[in-house]
Amino acid sequence: MKALLLIGLAPLVLATPAAAQSHQDMPGMAMPEKPTPAVKPKAGQKAATRAAPRSTVRRSPSAARAEPQTRQDMPGMAMPAPAQSPEASRGEAPPAIPPVPAMPGMDMSGPPQDSHAGHAMADMPDMPGDTPKSGTDLPPGNAPAPPIQRNRAADIFFGKQAMDEAQARLLGEHGGMTYHQLLFNLAEYQVRDGHDGYRWDGAFWIGGDINRLTLKSEGEGTFREGVESAEIQALYSRAVGPYFNLQAGVRHDVQPSPTRTYATIGFEGLAPYMFEVGGALFLSDKGDLLGRLEGYYDQRITQRIILQPRVELNLSAQDVPETRTGSGLSTAELGLRLRYEVTRQFAPYVGLSWDRKLGDTARYARLDGHDVAATSFVGGVRFWF
Numbered sequence: 297m298k299a300l301l302l303i304g305l306a307p308l309v310l311a312t313p314a315a316a317q318s319h320q321d322m323p324g325m326a327m328p329e330k331p332t333p334a335v336k337p338k339a340g341q342k343a344a345t346r347a348a349p350r351s352t353v354r355r356s357p358s359a360a361r362a363e364p365q366t367r368q369d370m371p372g373m374a375m376p377a378p379a380q381s382p383e384a385s386r387g388e389a390p391p392a393i394p395p396v397p398a399m400p401g402m403d404m405s406g407p408p409q410d411s412h413a414g415h416a417m418a419d420m421p422d423m424p425g426d427t428p429k430s431g432t433d434l435p436p437g438n439a440p441a442p443p444i445q446r447n448r449a450a451d452i453f454f455g456k457q458a459m460d461e462a463q464a465r466l467l468g469e470h471g472g473m474t475y476h477q478l479l480f481n482l483a484e485y486q487v488r489d490g491h492d493g494y495r496w497d498g499a500f501w502i503g504g505d506i507n508r509l510t511l512k513s514e515g516e517g518t519f520r521e522g523v524e525s526a527e528i529q530a531l532y533s534r535a536v537g538p539y540f541n542l543q544a545g546v547r548h549d550v551q552p553s554p555t556r557t558y559a560t561i562g563f564e565g566l567a568p569y570m571f572e573v574g575g576a577l578f579l580s581d582k583g584d585l586l587g588r589l590e591g592y593y594d595q596r597i598t599q600r601i602i603l604q605p606r607v608e609l610n611l612s613a614q615d616v617p618e619t620r621t622g623s624g625l626s627t628a629e630l631g632l633r634l635r636y637e638v639t640r641q642f643a644p645y646v647g648l649s650w651d652r653k654l655g656d657t658a659r660y661a662r663l664d665g666h667d668v669a670a671t672s673f674v675g676g677v678r679f680w681f
Contacts, residue, residue: 622656
């Protein structure tokens, strides 16, 4: 009886080790399933498609390398479950996260925007409190000046009357104040051949940005012979543009004798390429009409050394024998002066000056025994304050 029992149990004992060595039963080993054989469809029926298991899909080696593997997909890797909060372990609901408060001026309800959107300054709205553009910030044109801002917050604390007085004083001292300048462009000693002389050319003006009173004087003379010519002008000057002034007034000639007084109209200003230019017409109390054109240019060589070419032309509409002036182009002066600016207001200079009488004016000079042309070595100072 015992022998028959042992014979019956022998197949079971021998089958147990073989089953223990099966790869499906080894811990940590996941073996692919065997592909299910496709069922051949019967006649008249459509073939049923069945999705192949993931383990049976064949991929190229490059695709397998390109696809990243997570730790959950790697064979033999068991990832721990995420840790639970104490509330979840006790079966309680986790505490609610308080909402983020909205910042002032920010709309959080809309869809997310591009991080670069709105960076263009032209698309940004005006910030509250921005002042309108004025002065040189405005585009070029003839638009009227912007109105003065009257909504002053200081009126609340100091009163409107006190702030009106303070604003009037501010406007009088910044942009609307009275200016003045005295400029002598020429104040020089002229070395000539046996007839040393002197010359001056200066102007003084006082006023505001638009309206000014201008006084001008120029003349020349020879040592031991006195003043040959001298004049003074009193002009009303009005700005007719950013760079030019229109002038009108009177001119009086102290020399030569007999003296003359002229009604004057002219202009002066800064031409393109930084040329200082001026011109005027003079109508005398005797009906004589004269004209003048002048200009100079400051060529800056260094910050302190400036080369100044200068030209002045005088014209007459008729012969004036009393003043020894002929018709047409009467006199011309060409000069070249090199100055050194000790300061902007004070600059000594040296140079050359060539003067010439032309036409009938030269004829009058020959009759009087005077030279028609003269070349002078000059030395002087240019100053203003």
